[in-house]
Amino acid sequence: MSSSMIRVLAHIVASPGKEAALQAVLLELIQPTRQESGCLAYELWQSPANPTQFVFVEAWASEAALNAHLISAHVEQAFLASADFLASPPEIYQYQLLA
Known part of the structure; x- marks a missing residue:
C-alpha cells in the first residue's frame, strides 16, 4: 500500500421518500468511477x-x-441529478493510512 493512498467516506442522506x-x-x-485512473475501490453502502x-x-x-474524480463529468452530473433528492449536502471525509 502506498503512503499516498487516500481513503474517502462520502456520507449522503436522502430526503424521506426519495431513497x-x-x-x-x-x-x-x-461503473465510470471504477474505470478512472487511480481508483482502487469504490463501493456504495446503504444503512439497513x-x-x-x-x-x-x-x-x-x-x-x-x-x-480528478471530483471534477469528472459523471460526478458533476450526479450532483445535479441528485439535488432534489438530498436532505443535506454530502459530507465527504478523507483519510490517510498511518500504520
Whole structure:
C-alpha cells in the first residue's frame, strides 16, 4: 500500500421518500468511477436501520486521482441529478493510512 493512498467516506442522506431516486443516481456513478485512473475501490453502502443514509467507501491511489474524480463529468452530473433528492449536502471525509 502506498503512503499516498487516500481513503474517502462520502456520507449522503436522502430526503424521506426519495431513497430510491437517490439510490438510482448514486448507482450510476459506480461503473465510470471504477474505470478512472487511480481508483482502487469504490463501493456504495446503504444503512439497513435508516435507508435514507448512504455512504461511498472509496480508495484512491493519490490525492491527484481523487481530485480528478471530483471534477469528472459523471460526478458533476450526479450532483445535479441528485439535488432534489438530498436532505443535506454530502459530507465527504478523507483519510490517510498511518500504520
